[in-house]
Amino acid sequence: YCVEFRTESLSHHCALENRPFARWMQYLREGHTVCVACQPPAMNMDTHRCAGDGHNAEGGKILHWEAIGNSQCQGTWKKIRQLEHCSCPLVHSFIFT
DSSP, X not given: OEEEEEEEEEOTHHHHOOOGGGGGGGGOXXXXXXXXXXXXXXXXXXXXXXXXXXXXXXXXXXXXXXXXXXXXOEEEEEEEEEESSOOOOSTTEEEOO
């Protein structure tokens, strides 16, 4: 499954990232919708959920995220909805780790 989030805030460290494998961090923006897929091995095989997916976080609850590869690139987002069948665009698509 996938979860759509709206980016609420992010640190300035994301825009400063220039390593080739992590340049995607430069394109994160407040107010953008991002799509995050829950796949093995991040998926808990007992619950079939990924940690941090915002399960039971309805009502505009602000959740925290952190980018793998640059722990200083972090911020907050709000869950928009969960999608059982992922149809995420390639731009602004991520996976839980």
